[in-house]
Amino acid sequence: MAKYFDMLMEDVRFREGLNSCMNCGVCTGVCPAAEFYNYDPRQIVSIVQTRDEEAIERLLKGDTIWYCGECMSCRPRCPRGNTPGYVIQALRTLSQKLGFFAESEKGRQQLALKRIIGDNILRTGYCIVPRLVKPDLHPEQGTVWKWIFDHDKDIFPQFTPVYMRHGAGALRRLDEESLGEIDRIFEVSGGKAMFESIERHSDRKARELGYEEGADQRYMMDVFLNNSNEHY
Amino acid sequence: MKRNSWKEYQKQIADDRYYYARSCIRQNFFPGSEKAFIDILQNDLGRDLLDDPKHSSCTGIGYHSDIVPLETIMTVVARQFALMTEAGYENFVASCITSFGVYSEILATWEEFPETEERTRENLLKATGREFRKPASLAHTSDVMFHFREEIARKAKHKLVNALTGEPLHVVEHIGCHYAKIFPKSGIGGSEFPYVLAGMIESWGGQCVDYPERRHCCGFGFRNYLVQANRGYSIANSHKKLESMAPYKPDFIVANCPGCAMFLDKWQYAIAEMEGTTYGENGHGIPVLTYEEMAGLVLGYDPWVLGMQMHQVDVEPLLDKMGIDYDPAAKYLGRNGKYIGKPASAVVNGCPPDTLYDMRE
Amino acid sequence: MKKVIIIGGGAAGMQTALRLAERGIEALILEKEAEAGGKLRGWHALFPTFTPAEEVLTELRRRIEEKKIEIRTRSEVRSLTPKSVTLADGQRLDCDAVVLASGFTLFDAAIKEEYGYGLYDNVFTSADIERMLNEGRVARADGSAPRRIALLHCVGSRDEKVCQQHCSRVCCITGVKQAMELKQRFPEADIFNFYMDIRMFGPGYEEMYREAQQKCNVHFVRGRISEAAPTLDGRIQIKAEDTLTGRPLRMSVDMLILLVGMRANDDSAALAESAGLQRSPSGFMAPRDHFLHNVESNVEGIFYAGTVTAPKNIGETLNEAIAAADAAADYLNE
Numbered sequence: 001m002a003k004y005f006d007m008l009m010e011d012v013r014f015r016e017g018l019n020s021c022m023n024c025g026v027c028t029g030v031c032p033a034a035e036f037y038n039y040d041p042r043q044i045v046s047i048v049q050t051r052d053e054e055a056i057e058r059l060l061k062g063d064t065i066w067y068c069g070e071c072m073s074c075r076p077r078c079p080r081g082n083t084p085g086y087v088i089q090a091l092r093t094l095s096q097k098l099g100f101f102a103e104s105e106k107g108r109q110q111l112a113l114k115r116i117i118g119d120n121i122l123r124t125g126y127c128i129v130p131r132l133v134k135p136d137l138h139p140e141q142g143t144v145w146k147w148i149f150d151h152d153k154d155i156f157p158q159f160t161p162v163y164m165r166h167g168a169g170a171l172r173r174l175d176e177e178s179l180g181e182i183d184r185i186f187e188v189s190g191g192k193a194m195f196e197s198i199e200r201h202s203d204r205k206a207r208e209l210g211y212e213e214g215a216d217q218r219y220m221m222d223v224f225l226n227n228s229n230e231h232y
Numbered sequence: 233m234k235r236n237s238w239k240e241y242q243k244q245i246a247d248d249r250y251y252y253a254r255s256c257i258r259q260n261f262f263p264g265s266e267k268a269f270i271d272i273l274q275n276d277l278g279r280d281l282l283d284d285p286k287h288s289s290c291t292g293i294g295y296h297s298d299i300v301p302l303e304t305i306m307t308v309v310a311r312q313f314a315l316m317t318e319a320g321y322e323n324f325v326a327s328c329i330t331s332f333g334v335y336s337e338i339l340a341t342w343e344e345f346p347e348t349e350e351r352t353r354e355n356l357l358k359a360t361g362r363e364f365r366k367p368a369s370l371a372h373t374s375d376v377m378f379h380f381r382e383e384i385a386r387k388a389k390h391k392l393v394n395a396l397t398g399e400p401l402h403v404v405e406h407i408g409c410h411y412a413k414i415f416p417k418s419g420i421g422g423s424e425f426p427y428v429l430a431g432m433i434e435s436w437g438g439q440c441v442d443y444p445e446r447r448h449c450c451g452f453g454f455r456n457y458l459v460q461a462n463r464g465y466s467i468a469n470s471h472k473k474l475e476s477m478a479p480y481k482p483d484f485i486v487a488n489c490p491g492c493a494m495f496l497d498k499w500q501y502a503i504a505e506m507e508g509t510t511y512g513e514n515g516h517g518i519p520v521l522t523y524e525e526m527a528g529l530v531l532g533y534d535p536w537v538l539g540m541q542m543h544q545v546d547v548e549p550l551l552d553k554m555g556i557d558y559d560p561a562a563k564y565l566g567r568n569g570k571y572i573g574k575p576a577s578a579v580v581n582g583c584p585p586d587t588l589y590d591m592r593e
Numbered sequence: 594m595k596k597v598i599i600i601g602g603g604a605a606g607m608q609t610a611l612r613l614a615e616r617g618i619e620a621l622i623l624e625k626e627a628e629a630g631g632k633l634r635g636w637h638a639l640f641p642t643f644t645p646a647e648e649v650l651t652e653l654r655r656r657i658e659e660k661k662i663e664i665r666t667r668s669e670v671r672s673l674t675p676k677s678v679t680l681a682d683g684q685r686l687d688c689d690a691v692v693l694a695s696g697f698t699l700f701d702a703a704i705k706e707e708y709g710y711g712l713y714d715n716v717f718t719s720a721d722i723e724r725m726l727n728e729g730r731v732a733r734a735d736g737s738a739p740r741r742i743a744l745l746h747c748v749g750s751r752d753e754k755v756c757q758q759h760c761s762r763v764c765c766i767t768g769v770k771q772a773m774e775l776k777q778r779f780p781e782a783d784i785f786n787f788y789m790d791i792r793m794f795g796p797g798y799e800e801m802y803r804e805a806q807q808k809c810n811v812h813f814v815r816g817r818i819s820e821a822a823p824t825l826d827g828r829i830q831i832k833a834e835d836t837l838t839g840r841p842l843r844m845s846v847d848m849l850i851l852l853v854g855m856r857a858n859d860d861s862a863a864l865a866e867s868a869g870l871q872r873s874p875s876g877f878m879a880p881r882d883h884f885l886h887n888v889e890s891n892v893e894g895i896f897y898a899g900t901v902t903a904p905k906n907i908g909e910t911l912n913e914a915i916a917a918a919d920a921a922a923d924y925l926n927e
Contacts, residue, residue: 011302012341012345013302013341015345016341030448032448032449032469033453035472036464036465036469037465066455067456067465069449069452069453069454069456069465070296070454071410071413071452071453072409072413073409073413073447073448075413075414076413076416076423089298089302092298093298096298096299109455109461110298110299112458112459113298113299113458113459116458117294117297117458118294118300121294121300125288126259126289127256127289127292127293127294128256128260128293133260137460140467140498140499140501141544142498142501142502142544142575143501143544143575143576143577143578144541144542144543145498145544146575147564147572147575148542151572151573153567154566154567155572156263157567158539158566159266159539160267162285166285167285168283169283169285170259170263170266170267171259174288175286177286178286178287181311181359181360181362182288182308182311184358184359185307185355185359185360186304187359188307188358189303189306189307189355189359191300191301191303191304194299194300194304195299198299223461224459224460226461227461227462
């Protein structure tokens, strides 16, 4: 069985993101996630560079690596040229490949992301479309958004000639051929394999946790909504 | 605000013949801005810009949520470049900042790790039969607008000036993290004192505000917003910025990233509903604009044609300050002037808390 | 009589000339600036003993005069060979050997844009503080006394982002020294030194660090400041991580002092090229080796003294100058 560190080294972002850390802390000093969560990007890089397999496994299975917001504020300042954000991306990718993401509360949320964003990409060619931003799941979008959502067919066409139809313009329906190309791209490049891994491991974990139907809608909503409030 | 280093970070921005790639967020929340960008470039500035219906999302939101693998996004991006090549263009311009970051990163990764480029070409050919050429230039749409700021200034109908007092408006310019934090050299002005929005603001008569949390991320955080359980992170970061900028009494905020503009607008709503706090004048929020809207207002476009009625924080206080004429009755009309009601009131627009929109319902 | 040209009239250059005189060799010092003395002119009190820099400088000058050693000021060197030196004005001077003692260039803190040096009030460099101490008055931009001061170690050193990967050695002890000097002038002030490592390499340095903590209550925070921003009330907000507790911190200070490092002399690249001299990756001149030939260059007849090869303190510079003079003298006597 290959070592985690070696697997991480296969990811170019890891190679780009980790030279050597001297624990100066400039990354954590400006990290938004460090201000909000019990999170410290310096510690993550420091742990990973020890190449301690057990410690890396704990990272892959824990909540910690899921706190980062991938803003890359850590990147411009590092005096050793590291990018903790890239290390996080590599850890998250590996965690999903190995199924370890399902062992943590934040990691389990990847299923929600796959089903909301991922499936939407394959369905529409875009990450987000207006109908996806339902006001009851997004109350913070406000009263104006609710009004827009309720009257979308009377509002959006003011700004685009092709609302949900084919042709050039905002919020168009992507043509079938292009959607087919996107679909095949996901097939050929490992995108669908990643989606499938997320589903498979989520289903396994759901059953382990007592969801008899596996990773069903109820499980997905639970991982989408549940916060143990132990992340600070 | 003081700065002295932006001249070191010059980047070449193409002058014409752009291939335009739309933004997921901008399309959804600021469709008027995307339309305005195209209209301004084609009509006001007489430039050639292609809005190709075949392009897709770069899938950056999926990538930064870590559900789309690196290899996949590289291939999607390659397809975008192939479409650009097929259409006969070589200047790529992205509407989204995350996209801009993704395109920049991928081009740099292909340079640094050529095996990834080879793999991408194989994947693209296999999946779509397409081949691609890398763009001769890559810019964000705000770079292009910056590039034309003097031309726009010459055609300006309104300046970023308080019409009553003649004082320059105080503007908070917010730069999306992925614009210059990934490759400081790829952002005008670098990562510490980005100049892309400041240049526009200053050319059009306004004045930038420096405040302690100027460089702080707005808090989108991808998974930290998209998953409801994590949303506290997102609002907390915007909250921090708003608290920091409020004492400087900015007249408006402008952002080049569509996500940032959306969050700084919407989180003011949520904070006002939760705590009753508003950050602007007279119990209102601070209006948040996209730079396309800012340019559009300067050029004399009607605010509702620009789509500014889609903002949660009312923009009228700013429009009044600038002396811009608008029809309040037309604000919430639908297509063809159809009456479609109006949004429920919100604390952030100066309403008392007992007209609270109950979020729990 | 054999003649050696010394490029640089700072501590290294003067001490080299004095030793050469003892060895019966004529020395000519070429100094770029209007007066000799080098960086020593800008310092206030020298660590670890707080000896006034002026004392050392005055004594060196006195000895130079006593030995009647010639110093030509405003004489910038454009190129050199072991047997001749050409000035910027085109003049060529012949000699039998050359000692390069041109010193270092101070890192320009404005390059670290995130600290706002030159933009925000109340951000100073260590060199600014030395100057203010010499002028007899350290104060904030508005003239008031600071009540909270932050000193930041490693500005322009150990930093890939500004292409200065080396450690400048003496900034740590400078930071400790200045913290103590400021505490003396502002006894009520809270002083914080932000560091990655505290490099107390010289005699009495570690003891001084301890004294700074124990007697002066200077606070040492292990974390490099990430950014500085101006606040509405004219203070500076800094962000860092306290890496020993693993928590990010943010505080407003009245004064931020950047301990700027030494970088390779701006002139070194051109001089090196003109004479075929090797430089290390840091840009400093590379001695023939670091052991038995550490004051010789890779070109026979050209020697090095002082910080032109690497950051060092004044005591080390003065010692090295003697070694360089002896090496040159031995070379000439062969």
